[in-house]
Amino acid sequence: AEESQITNIFSASGFKGKKLVTTLSSEATISDIIQSIIKTKPSEIDSPFSVLDLRVVIDLMNKWTMNLPTVKPFYAVKCNPNISLLGALASLGANFDCASPVEIESVLSLGVSPDRIIYANPCKSESHIKYAASVGVNVTTFDSVGEVEKIKMWHPNCELVLRIKPEEDSGARFSLGLKFGALRNEVPELLKAADDAGLKVTGVSFHIGSAGASTQAYRGAILLAKTVFETASNLGMPKMKILNIGGGFTPGSKFDEASLNINEAIKSYFENEEDLVVIGEPGTYFAETAFTLATKVIGKRVRDELREYWIDDGIYGTLSTVVYDYFIVTCSTLRFGSKPDEVTYKDTKTYPSTVFGPTCDSTDTVLKEYSLPELEMNDWLVFSNMGAYTSSLGTNFNGFSSSAKNVYIACSSLSYGAENKS
Ligand code: PLP
Numbered sequence: 001a002e003e004s005q006i007t008n009i010f011s012a013s014g015f016k017g018k019k020l021v022t023t024l025s026s027e028a029t030i031s032d033i034i035q036s037i038i039k040t041k042p043s044e045i046d047s048p049f050s051v052l053d054l055r056v057v058i059d060l061m062n063k064w065t066m067n068l069p070t071v072k073p074f075y076a077v078k079c080n081p082n083i084s085l086l087g088a089l090a091s092l093g094a095n096f097d098c099a100s101p102v103e104i105e106s107v108l109s110l111g112v113s114p115d116r117i118i119y120a121n122p123c124k125s126e127s128h129i130k131y132a133a134s135v136g137v138n139v140t141t142f143d144s145v146g147e148v149e150k151i152k153m154w155h156p157n158c159e160l161v162l163r164i165k166p167e168e169d170s171g172a173r174f175s176l177g178l179k180f181g182a183l184r185n186e187v188p189e190l191l192k193a194a195d196d197a198g199l200k201v202t203g204v205s206f207h208i209g210s211a212g213a214s215t216q217a218y219r220g221a222i223l224l225a226k227t228v229f230e231t232a233s234n235l236g237m238p239k240m241k242i243l244n245i246g247g248g249f250t251p252g253s254k255f256d257e258a259s260l261n262i263n264e265a266i267k268s269y270f271e272n273e274e275d276l277v278v279i280g281e282p283g284t285y286f287a288e289t290a291f292t293l294a295t296k297v298i299g300k301r302v303r304d305e306l307r308e309y310w311i312d313d314g315i316y317g318t319l320s321t322v323v324y325d326y327f328i329v330t331c332s333t334l335r336f337g338s339k340p341d342e343v344t345y346k347d348t349k350t351y352p353s354t355v356f357g358p359t360c361d362s363t364d365t366v367l368k369e370y371s372l373p374e375l376e377m378n379d380w381l382v383f384s385n386m387g388a389y390t391s392s393l394g395t396n397f398n399g400f401s402s403s404a405k406n407v408y409i410a411c412s413s414l415s416y417g418a419e420n421k422s
Helices: 004-012 031-038 054-067 081-093 103-106 125-137 143-152 184-196 217-234 252-269 285-290 317-323
Strands: 048-051 071-076 097-098 115-118 141-142 159-163 199-203 242-244 277-280 291-303 306-311 333-334 348-358 365-373 380-383 405-410
Touching: 031 048, 031 291, 031 365, 031 380, 048 054, 048 199, 054 071, 054 081, 054 097, 054 252, 054 291, 054 405, 081 097, 081 103, 081 285, 081 380, 097 103, 103 125, 115 252, 141 143, 143 405, 159 184, 184 199, 184 217, 184 291, 217 252, 285 291, 306 365, 317 365
Parallel strands: 048 405, 071 097, 071 277, 097 115, 115 141, 141 159, 159 199, 199 242, 242 277, 306 348
Antiparallel strands: 048 291, 291 306, 291 380, 333 380, 348 365
């Protein structure tokens, strides 16, 4: 039954990729799922691997629809381009924010129509603009006169969305304003340049910043977007319709807070805008909690009380986010004995431990002074919340690959098929 439900979700989006589905009940924890994967075919398991829990993705989509019913999600592919995640989101009715031809190709390969894609990169090379024109991706962002000139030349039928820079500091770890977004005083010139070039500016976008951004920041940015709508109207340009509120969402209570701010701000500032289309570009929101990483202990050293371990993924692979001090790594341990059952640790004593990644760089250190039980070779370390900007930032440094190529999909007997809105 599970297999067929998951097939529904994927076939709805034309997904034909490899899928490995565990057959556990809907109550199975991610730890149960990982144990079952390892125990089923221990000799065939390539470490490291990740598990994509589709139950999480479905819950997040339901929550999005409940909290932000008027905001269409365009999943930011850059956050995690795993094809199964894209397929699941497509069949749940999501649209896509792509920033490059490779990302566009991935989404189109699922059978998603190009009108469900926004090319949300304000600076694109000419060949990439030509590519977008050739596949019918007809909405893109811009924030410079140079971009207007390129689009006029290579894709004159493309609709433009003006990316603006929010004025309040949201406190985000990744503030995108240093690189992107028109300033308030640059807006009239940019709108005129597009209009003079015969291009249609249909909306405004912003991004308050990723990871830890204050949700209050949506309010100020939505108000600023409103002033851009008014400027366009004062310049006698055609009415704008798209308000793109970008990303910056994280699951949990912060999402409720963000939703309140957004809904109130839209109501206050855009009440009289009939035909308004509000879109968002969530990346972290959908990807972060949906992936769990399992890595194997491949080396050990004892120095007095200190324990040092090597695992087979690290900061040059899936675990790059651990170098940012905002990211709280949570890790649990699994051990399998000669019998197929998990061995419970007899000794509950813990030791201050260091966990290194596999490469020859000593900065490739995943955990320091972390309290762990005594581990042995071939034990497993399991890291949760490993979906956002993890495998997408991984490198092949030293020839080590990350978990990105080895993703298992977990689902349950929830009725996914019925939720297909595409
Ligand atoms: N949209 C744009 C234009 C971005 O640059 C990013 C992230 O860099 C996102 C959306 C996704 O942001 P987040 O992961 O905070 O949702």
